[in-house]
Amino acid sequence: MTDEKPSEAEKPEDKKAEAAKPEAAKPEVAKADGAKPADAAKPADAAKPAAPAAAAAPKPAAKAPEPVIPATAGKFEQFLKEHGIPAQRLPLSLEVETIVLSGDVLQAALRLLRNSSEVKLDLLLTISGVDSNDTYDSVYHLWSYSNLDELVIKVLIKKSDVAEGDLPAVPSIANFWSAANWHERETYDLMGIRYANHPYLRRILNPWDWEGYPLRRDYKQLVDCLNDKNPHSMR
Amino acid sequence: MATEIQEIDLKTDEMIINMGPQHPATHGVLRLLLTLDGETVKHVEPVLGHLHRAQEWQGQNRTWFQYQALIDRVDYLSGMFTSWAMARSCEQIDGTVVPPRAEYLRVMVSEMNRITSHLLWLGTYLIDLGAMFGFPFYPFREREKLFDLFEEIAGQRMMFNYIRIGGVLRDPKPEWFDKLKRFLDEFPDRIDEYETIVTQNPIFLKRTKGVGILTQAVAKDYGVTGPCIRSSGIPLDLRRTKPYSVYPELKFDVITFDKEGDTWDRYMARILEMRQSIEIIRQCIDKLPSGDIMGKKQMAGMRIKAGEGFAAVESPRGILGCYVISGGGEKALRFRWRNPSFCNLSVLHELLKGCPLSDIMAIFGSIDVILPDVDR
Numbered sequence: 001m002t003d004e005k006p007s008e009a010e011k012p013e014d015k016k017a018e019a020a021k022p023e024a025a026k027p028e029v030a031k032a033d034g035a036k037p038a039d040a041a042k043p044a045d046a047a048k049p050a051a052p053a054a055a056a057a058p059k060p061a062a063k064a065p066e067p068v069i070p071a072t073a074g075k076f077e078q079f080l081k082e083h084g085i086p087a088q089r090l091p092l093s094l095e096v097e098t099i100v101l102s103g104d105v106l107q108a109a110l111r112l113l114r115n116s117s118e119v120k121l122d123l124l125l126t127i128s129g130v131d132s133n134d135t136y137d138s139v140y141h142l143w144s145y146s147n148l149d150e151l152v153i154k155v156l157i158k159k160s161d162v163a164e165g166d167l168p169a170v171p172s173i174a175n176f177w178s179a180a181n182w183h184e185r186e187t188y189d190l191m192g193i194r195y196a197n198h199p200y201l202r203r204i205l206n207p208w209d210w211e212g213y214p215l216r217r218d219y220k221q222l223v224d225c226l227n228d229k230n231p232h233s234m235r
Numbered sequence: 236m237a238t239e240i241q242e243i244d245l246k247t248d249e250m251i252i253n254m255g256p257q258h259p260a261t262h263g264v265l266r267l268l269l270t271l272d273g274e275t276v277k278h279v280e281p282v283l284g285h286l287h288r289a290q291e292w293q294g295q296n297r298t299w300f301q302y303q304a305l306i307d308r309v310d311y312l313s314g315m316f317t318s319w320a321m322a323r324s325c326e327q328i329d330g331t332v333v334p335p336r337a338e339y340l341r342v343m344v345s346e347m348n349r350i351t352s353h354l355l356w357l358g359t360y361l362i363d364l365g366a367m368f369g370f371p372f373y374p375f376r377e378r379e380k381l382f383d384l385f386e387e388i389a390g391q392r393m394m395f396n397y398i399r400i401g402g403v404l405r406d407p408k409p410e411w412f413d414k415l416k417r418f419l420d421e422f423p424d425r426i427d428e429y430e431t432i433v434t435q436n437p438i439f440l441k442r443t444k445g446v447g448i449l450t451q452a453v454a455k456d457y458g459v460t461g462p463c464i465r466s467s468g469i470p471l472d473l474r475r476t477k478p479y480s481v482y483p484e485l486k487f488d489v490i491t492f493d494k495e496g497d498t499w500d501r502y503m504a505r506i507l508e509m510r511q512s513i514e515i516i517r518q519c520i521d522k523l524p525s526g527d528i529m530g531k532k533q534m535a536g537m538r539i540k541a542g543e544g545f546a547a548v549e550s551p552r553g554i555l556g557c558y559v560i561s562g563g564g565e566k567a568l569r570f571r572w573r574n575p576s577f578c579n580l581s582v583l584h585e586l587l588k589g590c591p592l593s594d595i596m597a598i599f600g601s602i603d604v605i606l607p608d609v610d611r
Contacts, residue, residue, distance in 0.1 A: 095327070096545065123471075124458055125547070126573035128558055141545060141558070141573070145455065145469065148477060152545070179458030182581045190291070205284040205610060214292055215569075 076151050079119055085109050090154070098152040103170050106155055110176055113142065113151070120144050121151055124176075127183035129191030131217050134159050136168045138193055157193075172198040190215040249277060256285050260363045260596045263606025265580075267595070274592045279584040286610035294570025299325065299400065299537050302567070307394040309572060310608035312355055315341075315348040316550035317572075318398040320557035323479065323546035325400045325539050326531075328561055334527040337402035338481045343519045344388070344397060345548075346512040347381055347415075350422075352551040353505045354378045356603050357429060360502070363600040364442050370432060377425050380418055387411055400539075401531025412520055419513050426509055434503070443499040447586045447598035450495050457582040460575050461553025463602050465489065466496035466504040473549040485518050487511050498601040505603075508551075538565060552576055552603055576608035 077099050080087040085105050090098040101109055113121045121142040130137040140153040157168040172195035174180045184195040185204040192213030195201055203210060212219050250271045256264040264285035270278040290309055294302050306321055307314030319341060326333060333341075355378060358371035382392040388407045389397035397404045433439050454464045464471050472489040474482045490507045492500050531537075541563035547556040553575030560569040579602045586598050 098543075122455065125554065125556055126558065126571065128569070128571040130560060130569050130571075139558070141556070143477075145471060177458065178456045179578055179581065182577065186577075203284075205287045207284070214289065215295075 075149075076113065076119065076121075080109055080112065083112055085112070096150045096152055098154065100154050100156060103155050103157070106153075106171050106173065107175075109153070110173055114176055119149065120146055121149060122146075124173075124179050124183075127173075127180060127187055129187035129193050129215065131191060131215065132156075136162075136191065136193055138170045138187065140173075167192050167194040169194045169196050171196050172201075174198055189213075192216060247273065254595070256282075260600065261606070262359065262600075262604060263609075265604075265606055265609075269592075269595075271592065276587045276590055276592065276595065279587045279595075281580060281583060283580075284610055286607050288607075288611065290611040291570050291572065294567050296566065298535065298565045299539060299567070300533070300535050302570070303399060304394075304396045307396055308607065309611055310550065310552070310555070310574070310576070310605050311393060312352045312605055313348050313551050314393065314395050315345045315398055316548050316555050317557075318396065319345060320546055320548045320550075320555050321559070322398050322400045323548065324544040324557040324559045325561075327544035327546055328542040328559065329400075329531070329539050331401045331531045333402055333530050335481070335524045336406075336526045337528045337530070339519050339523045340403045340407070340528065341398055342481055342485070343415075343516050343523075344385070344395070344403075346515045346519075347384065348395075349512050349551045350509050351378050351381050353509050354381075356505060356551075356600075357433075357502075360600045360603075361433065363596045364439065373425070373429060373432070377418075377422060384411065384415055384418070387414075399529070399531075399533055400537070401533070402527075402529035406528050415516070416520065419517060422513055423510065426506065430506065434506075440499065442594075442597050443497065443502060443601070445497050446594050447498045447590070447601060448495050449497075449582070449586060453582060453585050457585070458578045459553070459582050459602075460578065461549075461551070461603075462490075462504040462508060463496070463501055463553070463579055465491045466500035468493050468495065471554075473547060473554060477547075479546075479548065481519075484522065485515055487515055498597055501601045501603075505551075536565060538563065539567075547573070550575055552605065552608070553579060572611060574608045574611065576604045576606070580604050580609055 074089055074097065076097055077087045077089045080099070080101075085101070085108060087099045087101055087109070090100060113119050121144050123143040123145050125141040125143055128137075128139040128141075130139055135156040135158055138155045138157075140155075142151045142153065143149070155170050157170065159168075162168045170193055172180065172184055174184060174195075175197075181199065182204060184198055185201060187193050188195060188198075188201055189203040189206050189210075190213060202208060206214070212221070214221075252269045252271055254267040254269055255261045256266040258265075261267075266282040266285065268280040268282060269276060288308075290306070293305060297305065303318065303321065306317045309317045325331075354374040358374040358378075361370045385395060385397075386392050388405055388411065389395040449459065449463060449467045451467050451469055453459075454467050454469065459467075460471060468491055470476070470489040470491045473479065474487075475489045488511075490504055490511065492504070494500075496504075539559075539561045541561055543558075543560050545556060545558045547554050549555075554573065555575055556573030558569075558571040558573070559567055562568045583599060583602070586602075587595060590598065
């Protein structure tokens with residue numbers, strides 16, 4: 001701690017040279033849990049003049065690994081890689097681990113994460129469909145009944161890979177949780193992601209003859225459902 | 236001739252019957268497609284969407300400030316919890332520090348809201364079971380008193396918009412706490428009153444004991460949460476298992492029954508939760524610190540940093556989650572609700588399989604589904 005402070009105070013201009021140092025030093029601070037409150041208070045008081053420098057430093061190096069990573073970070077990514085499943089961790093949130101999987105390995109990964117003795121992610125909270133700029137994402141929030149583990153899995157499908165008039169496809173996980181059944185139906189209904197091998201994939205919130213997928217960014221309502229009759233409807 | 240008749244295989248057809256959407260006991264508009272064999276239910280398919288108001292779409296097309304006011308309508312019986320889930324997920328992205336006084340006030344109003352929600356459930360559940368006269372007005376009497384207290388702090392009786400991103404709207408006056416204490420003193424006697432009428436009532440026992448048993452395996456499979464899963468013996472209460480806000484500083488235990496829960500257990504879990512909420516509110520009043528109540532400036536052009544957040548709270552019906560993706564602008568890129576009613580309703584066809592027609596409403600009512608919360 002003592003050699004950090006004067007160096008920052010002496011030459012606040014040398015941001016790039018200093019940027020590497022705090023990154024290496026901070027995990028050590030995080031490990032020393034016993035002295036945490038005293039240590040954490042000191043830099044907050046002393047480093048106020050240097051605070052803009054510290055805030056500016058991560059920006060140029062945004063793609064580098066985060067400076068402060070909690071002890072559990074990367075746990076599930078490691079676990080999946082050990083079992084030969086390619087998983088990529090996203091630097092989105094420090095609190096909850098977010099990994100990206102490809103659709104082909106989703107079933108195998110969930111079988112491991114749900115049933116293995118080390119990791120027991122057996123509570124499926126929700127499945128969300130997200131229309132990002134160039135991808136359709138199917139997002140899974142997994143918790144555990146027995147411990148505090150949390151994991152967010154994203155399956156990204158590039159819009160350019162989806163054929164004209166076709167829907168992006170992701171394998172269904174309704175064989176693991178019956179809870180997934182309705183969540184997947186809802187995502188299909190609102191976001192237009194087709195879940196392959198789903199037992200009963202049909203619209204759940206909108207009427208069965210609704211056209212289009214309302215939560216997509218390019219959605220336009222074809223028929224004014226209050227005032228016009230849908231010409232394609234058989235009702 | 237007689238022997239001939241006996242040898243004929245009397246084939247009965249299954250009958251498909253529509254229950255709802257305009258059914259008085261479906262708490263909103265839910266349509267159940269029942270496949271019946273005589274009086275026995277073979278299969279149920281809930282048909283949802285009659286109350287679909289595109290709440291997630293509105294989240295993407297309203298500013299943060301506007302949408303805050305709207306989300307109380309997602310689950311109109313527990314608006315505090317929907318506000319809280321949204322506020323927590325936005326604070327998670329923004330890194331807003333909520334002042335401790337605001338956190339205590341949030342816990343207090345939420346527990347009050349839990350009581351009002353369970354009170355309405357109790358009244359309407361007894362109507363579902365056929366106690367049409369008299370009883371429903373007992374819980375409504377106490378509910379009104381709590382609504383008066385809500386009205387004083389939020390200006391609204393049901394659509395509070397009280398918990399805001401960064402804190403709470405208004406600091407209650409000292410008299411308000413006196414009124415609340417007076418209510419808390421008399422309320423346990425009122426719960427005794429309900430229990431005298433209901434708990435050991437032979438008709439009630441006959442309708443609920445051993446009916447609609449929810450096993451732990453089925454509950455986990457369908458992601459059931461809230462009092463339903465706790466009465467089946469799984470101690471999943473976010474206030475304890477994943478403590479948030481100031482719950483770690485408060486003393487209370489998770490209410491579970493150590494067996495597979497039937498309809499009566501789900502009733503009892505809610506009664507005990509109301510008693511528990513009283514104790515939590517009392518502790519909050521004692522511990523309430525002084526200080527600021529808002530950690531973020533409230534204005535129409537409010538912005539949230541770019542990022543993703545997921546926050547969950549323990550609502551009267553279960554785990555209520557809010558998944559927000561912000562692009563750093565005035566509106567969200569995506570709002571996604573994880574509604575407890577939606578997930579709890581999906582287990583209905585498992586509970587109803589093989590039960591008689593008359594038990595449908597006893598079982599459906601006991602999982603406490605709010606249809607606006609299902610359809611959003």
